Amino acid sequence: xxxxxxxxxxxxxxxxxxxxxxxxxxxxxxxxxxxxxxxxxxxxxxxxxxxxxxxxxxxxxxxxxxxxxxxxxxxxxxxxxxxxxxxxxxxxxxxxxxxxxxxxxxxxxxxxxxxxxxxxxxxxxxxxxxxxxxxxxxxxxxxxxxxxxxxxxxxxxxxxxxxxxxxxxxxxxxxxxxxxxxxxxxxxxxxxxxxxxxxxxxxxxxxxxxxxxxx
Numbered sequence: 001x002x003x004x005x006x007x008x009x010x011x012x013x014x015x016x017x018x019x020x021x022x023x024x025x026x027x028x029x030x031x032x033x034x035x036x037x038x039x040x041x042x043x044x045x046x047x048x049x050x051x052x053x054x055x056x057x058x059x060x061x062x063x064x065x066x067x068x069x070x071x072x073x074x075x076x077x078x079x080x081x082x083x084x085x086x087x088x089x090x091x092x093x094x095x096x097x098x099x100x101x102x103x104x105x106x107x108x109x110x111x112x113x114x115x116x117x118x119x120x121x122x123x124x125x126x127x128x129x130x131x132x133x134x135x136x137x138x139x140x141x142x143x144x145x146x147x148x149x150x151x152x153x154x155x156x157x158x159x160x161x162x163x164x165x166x167x168x169x170x171x172x173x174x175x176x177x178x179x180x181x182x183x184x185x186x187x188x189x190x191x192x193x194x195x196x197x198x199x200x201x202x203x204x205x206x207x208x209x210x211x212x213x214x215x
Contacts, residue, residue, distance in 0.1 A: 001106060001108055001167060001169055003167065003169045004175070006174040006175040006213050007169050007170060007171045007172075007174065008168070008169065008170075009168035009169070009170060010209060010210070012166075014168070014170070015107050015166070015168035016047075018078075018105055018107070018168075018170075019047060019076065019107060020047075023076055023078050023105075023107075024044055024045060024046065024047075024132070024133075025042070025043070025044050025045070025076070026042070026043070026045055026074055026075055026076035026077075027040050027041065027042050027043075027074070027075050027076075028040070028041045028042075028043055028054065028062065028072060028073075028074050028159075028161075029072060029073040029074070029075065030062050030065045030066055030069070030072050030113075031065060031068075031069040031071065031072070032065055033064065033065055033068055036065075039061055039062050039065050041056060041060065041062050043056060044129070044133070045074065045161075046128055046129045046132045046133075048128055050162065050163050051111075051160055051161055051162045051163055052074055052109065052111065052159075052160075052161040052163065053125050053128055053129060053158070053159070053160060053161075054158070054159040054161065055116075055122070055125060055126065055129070055156045055157065055158045055159065056156065056157060056159065057155060057156055058154070058155055058156060058157055060157075063115070063157065066113050066115065066159075067115070070112055070113040070114070071110070071111075071112060071113075072110075072111050072112075072113045072161065073108060073109065073110055073111070074108070074109040074111055074161055075106065075107070075108045075109075076106065076107045076108075077104055077105070077106045078104070078105055078106075078195070078198070079103075079104065079105045079195055079198040079199045079201070079202045080102060080103060080104035080105075080195055080199060081102070081103045081104075081188055081193075081194065081195055081196050081199035081200075082100065082102055083100055083101050083102065083103055083173075083184060083188075084098075084100050085097070085098035085099050085100040086098050087183070087184055087187055088100065088101065088173075088176075088180075088184070101171075101173070102171070103171055103172050103173070103199045103202075103203065104169075104171055104199075105168075105169070105170050105171075105202055106168070106169045106171075107166060107167070107168045107169075108166070108167050108168075109161070109163050109165070109166050110163070110164050110165040110166075111161035111162055111163050111164060112161070112162045112164060113159055113160075113161055113162075114159070114160040114161075114162065115157055115158070115159060116157065116158030116159065116160055117157055117158070119144040119150075119153050119154075120144050121158065122144070122153050122156065122157075122158045123142050123143055123144045123149070123150075123153060125158040125160070126142045126149065126153075126158075127142045130142060170202060170206055172199070172202055172203040172206050173203070174206055174207075174210055174213050175213045176213070177212070178207065178211065178212055181203055181207050182204075182207065184200075184203065185200040185203045185204050185207070186200075188200035188203070
């Protein structure tokens, strides 16, 4: 992922807070076996300190690839929107000469994958996930020896992804004048398609923190 200086996260808190704000679904990318393409698996995850917790079905094709090479990438993308060229034309230039772009936020983790097969350890991993996704506790106990989850544990394998590096990108035209960024955020809010409103929210948040861009 290429990151211009103006697209970079301002600090670790920025991307960590963005993840905590409901961005808990991503793609696990695993190097393929020799002669094969990479394996990419969409999945929910839980951030747990310096690691990500995932579980997948035992028949998933990812396991053999991980055992061959445990160095993996986990990618999270959100708050994206297409920005038409007519919104980005410079003053005095015909609107049709403007160049379109995409806005988005993305965090990519480089990780070392550790497979979790012990029933008790898998149950603990699931408890951590349930504490995140169902914090009200409105579910049966997740115990290796108790139904309903106990008998299901053999059908899954857990993954502990120890994060070795994290890179974040917030691509919202921060290099452009304040007036331009404000105008695009207003247009996104008015258009209101897909993730336009969250994208506008990110652009305004960055605008409040950065103000006019200075290299």
